[in-house]
Amino acid sequence: DGGITQSPKYLFRKEGQNVTLSCEQNLNHDAMYWYRQDPGQGLRLIYYSQIVNDFQKGDIAEGYSVSREKKESFPLTVTSAQKNPTAFYLCASSIDMSGYTEAFFGQGTRLTVV
């Protein structure tokens, strides 16, 4: 089955630690995205990538980092510089970013700082 896989589903982080969220897609999509979802705030764009080895900051990139070494993979690292990392993180992909483009989402990772 084609789709997007995020892991883990739940993640707990201690203060001061970096953690990496995994996102893999087998849809052969060029574009990939990371969103953060907080109650009452909708989806906010953290980073996006239009093609391998290229990525751009979204609206709330501070405290996060990404890489795009392979087309199918777009991991997100939440660094200790992110002051309020507890949230639901969603990864998405689309064929590209031109014209009409449907985004396909993973099932999300819920990150909690303990």
Added chain:
Amino acid sequence: QKEVEQDPGPLSVPEGAIVSLNCTYSNSAFQYFMWYRQYSRKGPELLMYTYSSGNKEDGRFTAQVDKSSKYISLFIRDSQPSDSATYLCAPLTGTASKLTFGTGTRLQVTL
């Protein structure tokens, strides 16, 4: 001003009611208007989309766009408990567009 504004709700309606969900936007370059549905603790899925102004119907769902007032609506007829979810609007310009979402409206359809 946010690019996309949406009433977060929650909106509670009885089964069988007609539901109206709305968004306003500020960017006049938006051409495609998409609605995503998100069930609790799941990722969003595309429900339907329209291009430019006008209406589009898909079963019990109708999407409506009024570009002159920058207003987007999603109507659900004969609402069912299975429609209980968060509905997010997501307009696109159509050129190198990154997806921008509204806050989402949480809908609860009660028996």
